[in-house]
Amino acid sequence: MSAPISALRQFFYRPWMLATLAALASAAVLLAASIAIALQQMKDSEMAQMNAQGERFLERLEQVFGQLREGVDELQAQPVRGCSPAMVSVLQQVGLGSRFIYEAAYVDANVACSNRGGARAFVPTRAPDIQGPTYSYWLNTTTEPNENLAALMLARGNFLVSTSRGHLTDVVDLPPGGSLLVVLDNGTRAIPVLGPPQAWPPTNGWPPPSQKSLIELQDRLVYRMPTRSPDYQLALIAPRASLPLRMNGMLWLLFPGSLLAACCIGWLVLQLIQQRRSMSSELQNALRRGELQVLYQPIFELDSRRCVGAEALVRWRRPDGSLTSPDLFIPLAENTGQIRQITDFVLQRVLEQLGQLLRSHRNLYISVNLAACDVMVPRIGSVAARLLALHRVAPSQIAFEVTERGLIDVVVARDNLQALRAVGHQVLIDDFGTGYCSLAYLQTLPVDCLKIDKAFIDALGHDAASSGVAPHIIRMAHDLHLRVIAEGIESEEQAVLLNSEGVNYGQGWLFAHPLNARQFAELVTRGRQPRRARINDEP
Structure with missing residues (x-):
């Protein structure tokens, strides 16, 4: 058993074998580090993309809600009621005067009219998604893929104002399967404003105790965005595989760079081993020639x-008169067994x-x-x-x-x-x-x-x-x-x-x-x- 082990040790102790092992080990470490950097870069890219999209949508949503509130306040303040030509004219003026108001309507128990002309105003059939002391909000009032249909609606009294889906989609390029949701009721309910409905809550024990904005799930990423309103938050959900991830061009250089560095490390190890073996051989010759002195x-x-008394110290004076420091040859002798x-x-x-x-x-x-x-x-x-x-x-x-x-x-x-x-x-x-x-x-x-x-x-x-x-x-x-x-x-x-x-x-x-x-x-x-x-x- 000892002979095979001795032969195996001799095989692995060869300089080129040790250099190869060092190169392979360093390549594995460097490649692992490169992959870790790449994954971190991808993760940062995911977060940056979702953050950019979320911030753009949040800014647009705040603008839309602001104009909807201004429009319905203006309608509520004017004295005209009913669906007279004067009311239609007022509704048209409010619609034309606001960028984000797609439809302005008056609705009571008997009549309904809007700035869209003879078309009957869209009247929501469900309770408001957000019921405030002054305003009522309906989110995602239609799921049809028509950008000219109302997506958000706000009511005050007998007046309704809404914005079209196109006013929201022009700022967000959602990936396939991704959705923008308005989260209500302290995180227990979420309504998709853009994109398909999503299972909610996304995990058990939602909301998580962590305050991180980006929540990483096995197949999805959830990016949480606070708003200025305490009544709702925004959440962007996207499947991980569908995000257009890109690694920095410099990052691709890490892979061939890691291999090149591993080769350099292997070469340096080979040189070091040969140098140490050379010094070991020189030390053996020094012992034989009597170059060591006490x-x-x-x-x-x-x-x-x-x-x-005295402490005996060993010194190595070479034939040319130069001294080799004990800090160099004593550790070498300990490693090679020549210290005995x-x-x-x-x-x-x-x-x-x-x-x-x-x-x-x-x-x-x-x-x-x-x-x-x-x-x-x-x-x-x-x-x-x-x-x-x-x-x-x-x-x-x-x-x-x-x-x-x-x-x-x-x-x-x-x-x-x-x-x-x-x-x-x-x-x-x-x-x-x-x-x-x-x-x-x-x-x-x-x-x-x-x-x-x-x-x-x-x-x-x-x-x-x-x-x-x-x-x-x-x-x-x-x-x-x-x-x-x-x-x-x-x-x-x-x-x-x-x-x-x-x-x-x-x-x-x-x-x-x-x-x-x-x-x-x-x-x-x-x-x-x-x-x-x-x-x-x-x-």
């Missing part, structure tokens, strides 16, 4: 300014260079950084035991530093660190405060010392939000009976302040820059920092 950052006791070779190299080089110094100074120690992969497996202990026996150095003189981020599984890490500590190694938590190690976990870990990250040291004495972190860590360490080392001390003021807070040890440029083995040995034996030299000078 420097030592001294650790001092703050009271006596005596050097008590680097850790073994550092351990071996420390004992080769400083074995004699450590044997003659039994209280001196060197700390070596451990990657997460060595924290989670019991490997480094046997490597260290073999090298310590070869160079006759006590385990207490080699400490191991782990970061909070390296404690992926605290239970497994605790067991492996306890095994190191059981044979005499010290365990330090590096860059404490920058990870996710809680106090509850810290209490259970086999730890001897906490190292406070330089960022918190720099904040001391300032008003920065993190200025109180270092004192908190110091107090917590004291409560747990742990030593504290402050990293990155660059000024005497920082050293004095930290010492007053109870920090006993520190490292940083105030005391010494990273030194090679010869310089560090001189510092320990003579009690002072030697003359600065190139960091690649070997003893």
Whole structure:
């Protein structure tokens, strides 16, 4: 079973395969984003179209109702009654004087006449749709597709005025199956003014609690429009499939643009993988050619300014003299597994260079950084035991530093660190405060010392939000009976302040820059920092 899995992993770990997968994944994401933008654009287009149509119709309806009220008020105010020639003349004058009054009529129990001449006035046979204190309104008084028939009618006393359907349809281009409705009785009833009747209410629990104007249903869109009258509202209903939706021309460029961007991402991933593989190969050659070097950052006791140890740092100086930052090759080595070779190299080089110094100074120690992969497996202990026996150095003189981020599984890490500590190694938590190690976990870990990250040291004495972190860590360490080392001390003021807070040890440029083995040995034996030299000078 392992052979097929290994072959499958090798197949998918090929640069072109990873680049292809990256291109496909990015294409899927970009196309999904493009489709989402397109759908949102279509939705905005639907709303914009319905809003434009609704506003035009609402404006026209207000104009029509206004002229109908003015016309019927004028008729009600004049003294003539009945269907005399004088009444017909008045009705004609009102009809001719108003753009939207198609028919003006007088109706009583005995006679009816209108401005349309000898034609009998249309008399509604149903109760008014809206009954106000002064006016009565009839909506959609005919459903015949004839624009010269009355569509809206208003009455006051014995007078009726109406407008034709054509006065409403000339401002609204309804899609097939769409309707404009006047909503009455607090949303419980709707009368179509234009278009076919619609099922009302459109959904259960109407009106919806949402105040949105556009209500999206599965097959229809309902656009609600308030009016200046509290008696009615307008609603525009249109089937979704019948709306003439258009996407912006730039939007169509997103689709080929997404594919082009996906290809670019795939190409960049391929270049990055090849570059990383190239650097991985260069790192392997650097290990073989001995281009990696170990420097030592001294650790001092703050009271006596005596050097008590050092942190081993690995540096990569290429044949041309340039330095490759550890921030570049250490994460790469962790990803490729080469970090184990680097850790073994550092351990071996420390004992080769400083074995004699450590044997003659039994209280001196060197700390070596451990990657997460060595924290989670019991490997480094046997490597260290073999090298310590070869160079006759006590385990207490080699400490191991782990970061909070390296404690992926605290239970497994605790067991492996306890095994190191059981044979005499010290365990330090590096860059404490920058990870996710809680106090509850810290209490259970086999730890001897906490190292406070330089960022918190720099904040001391300032008003920065993190200025109180270092004192908190110091107090917590004291409560747990742990030593504290402050990293990155660059000024005497920082050293004095930290010492007053109870920090006993520190490292940083105030005391010494990273030194090679010869310089560090001189510092320990003579009690002072030697003359600065190139960091690649070997003893």
